[in-house]
Amino acid sequence: MSETRFDPSVADGRWQRAWEAAGTFTADSDSPRPKSYILEMFPYPSGRIHMGHVRNYTMGDVLARYQKMRGFEVLHPMGWDAFGMPAENAAMEKGVHPGGWTRANIAQMKAQLQRIGFALDWTREFATCDPEYYGHEQALFLDLYAAGLVYRKESRVNWDPVDMTVLANEQVIDGKGWRSGAEVEKRKLNQWFLKITDFADDLLEGLGSLEDWPEKVRLMQENWIGKSQGLEFAFDLSDGGKLAVYSTRPDTIFGASFCAIAADHPIAQGLAGDPEVAAFIDQCKKGATTAAALETAEKLGYRTAITAKHPFTGADLPVFIANFVLMEYGTGAVMGVPGHDQRDFEFATKYGLPILRVVASDPARADEPFQGEAEAGDGVIVNSDFLNGMSVEDAKEAVITRAEQGGWGEGRTVWRLRDWGVSRQRYWGTPIPFIHCDTCGVVPVPKDQLPVTLPEDVTFDIPGNPLERHPTWKHAPCPKCGKPARRETDTLDTFVDSSWYFLRFASQPADRPFDPEEVAKWMPVQHYIGGIEHAILHLLYARFWTRALAHTGKIAVKEPFAALFTQGMVTHETYSRIDAGRGVPVFFGPEDVNRTSEGATLLADGEAVEVGRVIKMSKSKKNVVDPDAIIARHGADAVRWFMLSDSPPERDLPWSDAGIEGCARFVQRLWRLFQAYDAQAQGEDKALDRKTHQTIAAVASDIEALGFNKAVARIYELTGAVEKAAPSASRSAAIRALVHLAAPMMPHLAEEAWAAMGEGLIADAAWPEVDPALLVDDEVTIAIQHMGKLRDTVTAPKGASKEDLEALALASANLQRSLDGAAIRKVIVVPDRLVNIVT
RNA sequence: GCGGGCGUGGCGGAAUGGUAGACGCCGGGGACUUAAAAUCCCCUGAGCUUUGCUCGUGCGGGUUCGAGUCCCGCCGCCCGUACCA
DSSP: OOOOOOOHHHHHHHHHHHHHHHTTTOOOTTOSSOEEEEEEOOOOOOSSOOHHHHHHHHHHHHHHHHHHHTTOEEEOBOOBOOOSHHHHHHHHHHOOOHHHHHHHHHHHHHHHHHHTTOOOBGGGOOBTTSHHHHHHHHHHHHHHHHTTOEEEEEEEEEEETTTTEEEOGGGEETTEETTTOOBOEEEEEEEEEEOGGGGHHHHHHHHTTOTBSOHHHHHHHHHHHOEEEEEEEEEEETTSOEEEEEESOGGGGGGOOEEEEOTTSHHHHHTTTSHHHHHHHHHHHSSOOSHHHHHHSOOOEEEEEEEEEOTTTOOEEEEEEETTOOTTSTTSEEEEOGGGOHHHHHHHHHHTOOOOOOEESSGGGTTOOOOSSOOOSOOEEOSOGGGTTOBHHHHHHHHHHHHHHHTSEEEEEEESOOOEEOEEOOSSSOBOOEEEETTTEEEEOOGGGOOOOOOSOOOOSSSSOHHHHOSSTTEEEOTTTOSEEEEOOOEEOHHHHTTSHHHHHHOOOSSSSOOHHHHHHHOSBSEEEEEGGGTTHHHHHHHHHHHHHHHTTSOSOSOSBSBEEEEOOEEEOOEEEEOTTTOSEEEEOGGGEEEOSSOEEETTTOOEEEEOOOEEOOGGGTOOOOHHHHHHHHOHHHHHHHHHSSSOTTSOEEOOHHHHHHHHHHHHHHHHHHHTOOTTOOOOOHHHHHHHHHHHHHHHHHHHTTOHHHHHHHHHHHHHHHHHSOSSHHHHHHHHHHHHHHTTTSHHHHHHHHHHHSSSOGGGSOOOOOOGGGSSOSEEEEEEEETTEEEEEEEEETTOOHHHHHHHHHTOHHHHHHHTTOOOOEEEEETTTEEEEEO
16 A cells, blocks of 8 residues: 555645634534533633634634534623723734724734644634623623623723823832833722622622632632622721721730721821831832732831820720731721731731730640730630630620620621722723713713724824824713713723623524523533633633623623633743853754754754743743744644643643654654555454444543543553454444544644545544443453562453452562562462452 | 742653553664665663662651652742732
């Protein structure tokens, strides 16, 4: 037989067109098959697909294709998270329109994705910048407004005076705007908010039901929501005022020896007339901002002349302004209990304040001194009047009850979670559908006037919001009274766009955001795959939005993503040299470097470059490999196979040229094996039959557990076994099975092979059936141990009796030499596994 | 600081408490070839007195007939982070 090579440059396109023509991956919501919704986080159309995308979508693709073979009707859609800052930056830098720039990027990236052969339902594709999409989003926003979940409030924002825009906290670096470098100002602006805090408890509780989410993500969300329960109460102050504090440890109230307030607390601000106070407040605002630095930073305080009266003892507690108290949390003031709070302990030590013990391991140790740190643990209350002898929990309740009865405090739940500010002073986003009327106030745009579309004729040559300075756009009549009024010029945070796109994928009627019945057929998403960087914001917002829609009766499902998987990054070595002049490293791309097993040299001059750590691919380190170039060279299947091989999917995947070349070789190796398929071959090979069926079962369970690297290893093993086997009907069956196993991972190769040996598309074929009888071997290898150390192995029939196994073991010369005549005390037999002789 | 994760050959990594290193990459040797590529075969944790033995999963203990796996105490790396009262 003449040997041909598998040519991906021909085959890839052929099968991609065949799937497209047959509508193979078009999801039919009316199908009687069980439904499966596989979704990867949709991309921002930055211009090029990168390896991280390829890895992400390959994983989802294997699941989608596998589920289809298992008889599911699979929804596996793709679209574009198309609003956002980069388009406006491009507009400012290159003078292109954000819309045109975005559309061109989408076209380019879509073509790239299609070249990888993803099993996507492109009939459902949309971009969030489509007026149809954001018009429906505006409608949903109005629904939430009607439900009381949207409000406007004046709030302090980060204002960049050069770019004339609000910056997110993440965009403020060391107090300066990330783009302009200008000193950021705090400004008060009217902003739109979503009442995510209404759902704080719900969102927290819901985490418990998300068993197929990574523990890590659930913890991060739990911390972000940050629920704490305690007592809020007021101290009477010596100047006649009151000071509200919040504590989660009201049980330790008898241990309070001072009060501390934040630098921007109104009382502190009231004292700022004193230059000494003003100087201290200034000092508090400087200093490090990272969590680690804050934790180790020195506690600083300024003792005011004010004292606070303890509600039980009547003692006068000094009131400090302190750098470790935050205005944003609780009441911006705390009672200091040095014995049982580490920060308070450090502060009290520094300023010579009493450190009182009010919790002890047992009542007899009520006066034990502290060992250089606070004791925050559990115990029995001591030195605390009516609380003495109570547990911490009981004492908390007792103090709260007293405070509530006495009218000087009450139990309160405090959340770290804040309402979601969604106003952006940006052009390239969803216009917020409201009109400001001098007579009627803030008026929603009537739904029949949606979408409120963005004007096309905008300029980006000067900073600020183009919508704000557009000559006509913002002038609109009031929907209520018809008088001239102003259109809202803020646009929505792009996280709103990504908070419901999965619903629009499931159902996209023209006249509504979605059809609840259609949505119910697909939701929740069965597998949601994306990066860990979305652990909090996107995933929390999407959960909130889904709950809000459920709350308003629009959908039945509360949690959008049944299972979440966060995949690792694609990494690569870096190549660099220290620039002699400036002393900083200069990086080189992999395409400019000749990498050998000894080291690396620069192609340009043949001199050595330093091979650096394997880190996330990034433009600044130039360690980026372009998927297009790799696909052009090795074909889509080799790249897909690489993405699935070796590294577990949740860990980082180090890209290497040797690795992709090995994958390309394996594609050819399988192709040769597929070509050796002989439908007429006769004869049985029982051992190979077993191997085949065991592999089918193992690959299936590996894919279902997203253990793609293990599935890959099993396919290698079966390939090796088939190659070694003599021709037989069993071998031919094994080759057919291999085509099926390869189909989700290397679909083009599988189709090409299947065209010669089967009917129709392998993408439509069923996953091979497993014969349970063939899953168990009839012979097993038994380990023979002496004192747990391996001495020999023997082959025994499966299910041999303990007695037989023991006899077999004792017959081993190696074992007898090891025993050296010692008396046997015990024999441990694990059936089908091992015999261990204890002497 | 706190929370989470990880630590196994030259590298990526396998291993329901039961034969550590599956599978892949790299490397070495050989076959085929005029030659190269491609392909195929063999070797590849360390050491030793090599029918086999000893050591070996970050370090130190422990539980067990048996520990990479379970427990206790350390060390290192990575990620996240909120001085949250």
